Amino acid sequence: MFRLFSGQMQNDLAPVRPGAMFDQKQALPCAERQPAIDHRNRMTCAGQRGLEMGGHIVRPLVIVIVMHPLGREPVEPAQDVPLDRARRVLVYQQRGGSMAAERSQQAGPHAGARQPVRGIGGYIVHAGAGGLDSKRGGEMGHCLHIEAMPQQIDLFASTPVVSGLRMVTDAVDPALERALEQRIDAAPLQPFQFGQWRGKRLTANFGSGYDYRRGRVADAPPLPTWIEALRERLTPLVGRDSGAFVQALLIRYDPGAGIGWHRDRPQYGEVIGLSLSAPAVLRLRRRTKNGFERRKVELPPRSLYLLSGEARTAWEHSIAPMAVTRRSVTLRTLR
Numbered sequence: 001m002f003r004l005f006s007g008q009m010q011n012d013l014a015p016v017r018p019g020a021m022f023d024q025k026q027a028l029p030c031a032e033r034q035p036a037i038d039h040r041n042r043m044t045c046a047g048q049r050g051l052e053m054g055g056h057i058v059r060p061l062v063i064v065i066v067m068h069p070l071g072r073e074p075v076e077p078a079q080d081v082p083l084d085r086a087r088r089v090l091v092y093q094q095r096g097g098s099m100a101a102e103r104s105q106q107a108g109p110h111a112g113a114r115q116p117v118r119g120i121g122g123y124i125v126h127a128g129a130g131g132l133d134s135k136r137g138g139e140m141g142h143c144l145h146i147e148a149m150p151q152q153i154d155l156f157a158s159t160p161v162v163s164g165l166r167m168v169t170d171a172v173d174p175a176l177e178r179a180l181e182q183r184i185d186a187a188p189l190q191p192f193q194f195g196q197w198r199g200k201r202l203t204a205n206f207g208s209g210y211d212y213r214r215g216r217v218a219d220a221p222p223l224p225t226w227i228e229a230l231r232e233r234l235t236p237l238v239g240r241d242s243g244a245f246v247q248a249l250l251i252r253y254d255p256g257a258g259i260g261w262h263r264d265r266p267q268y269g270e271v272i273g274l275s276l277s278a279p280a281v282l283r284l285r286r287r288t289k290n291g292f293e294r295r296k297v298e299l300p301p302r303s304l305y306l307l308s309g310e311a312r313t314a315w316e317h318s319i320a321p322m323a324v325t326r327r328s329v330t331l332r333t334l335r
């Protein structure tokens with residue numbers, strides 16, 4: 001997985017920004033699949049970030065939960081971790097010791113710099129912090145060893161708001177983000193066209209496209225190697241195999257551009273979105289007897305979301321017109 005990313009993608013990016021992917025490779029935290037040495041070490045590694053909450057550190061790699069930081073509603077936690085267990089982890093971590101105690105525990109080759117995680121309306125897996133634990137976590141090694149956490153504490157009720165929506169922050173780091181921005185800007189972007197209607201956002205499809213006039217999937221250029229490499233990196237972060245994500249859509253939203261309410265075409269299956277360049281809000285709604293039920297999820301730059309299950313099939317989504325340029329990479333399976 002990583003080899004493809006650091007090799008092919010580096011080569012592919014070279015003409016646009018020499019060294020960009022090399023930088024990225026160097027910056028990838030704990031990217032090597034090193035065998036876990038002991039439990040403590042698996043919890044900490046170079047470049048990992050912790051979350052400081054109320055004077056306590058939430059240890060990196062843990063499913064991190066931000067409880068309604070902005071008064072927003074939570075979303076389903078990333079990875080296949082039952083919500084109540086994820087919450088227990090937070091409680092455990094908060095009780096687990098002071099920041100000073102945590103710092104002293106983190107000394108050594110795997111100690112890492114800390115940065116607070118931005119507030120986001122839901123449950124977060126802080127992927128940028130992720131080391132890969134091939135033994136236990138496998139591809140989903142970003143999810144720390146939940147099994148190791150105490151099970152007895154359960155202070156919160158668990159009600160996932162939009163089933164099937166998963167969020168991962170820092171799915172790529174800023175250096176890779178810049179390289180991807182250049183790749184997107186260099187792609188054959190065209191204004192989104194829907195019959196007579198021309199959208200403000202600029203799009204380019206790879207792998208397969210969609211003919212809105214005929215209402216069916218259409219040919220598109222094959223996935224470039226840099227998108228293949230990116231796909232290898234992103235899909236495990238939401239617990240998916242890369243191979244099924246055969247469709248890629250690049251979008252640039254310049255100021256004034258957004259995307260209206262829609263569900264992705266039924267020809268597509270699951271959807272993964274990487275959000276770049278500027279914060280945005282993913283709005284979700286589904287029809288009820290009396291109108292619409294609505295949710296909002298903040299998408300910080302470099303965050304990744306998965307639309308699966310109900311989030312994909314029962315909810316519509318949209319992004320309000322942007323004030324500053326945002327870019328996204330959407331990967332989709334075909335049904």
Ligand SMILES: O=C(O)CCC(=O)C(=O)O
Nearest residue numbers: 249251259264273328330
């Ligand atoms: O830009 C995004 O993150 C969303 C794109 C989207 O919803 C779509 O193209 O169907």
Ligand SMILES: [Fe+2]
Nearest residue numbers: 262263264317
């Ligand atoms: Fe969409």
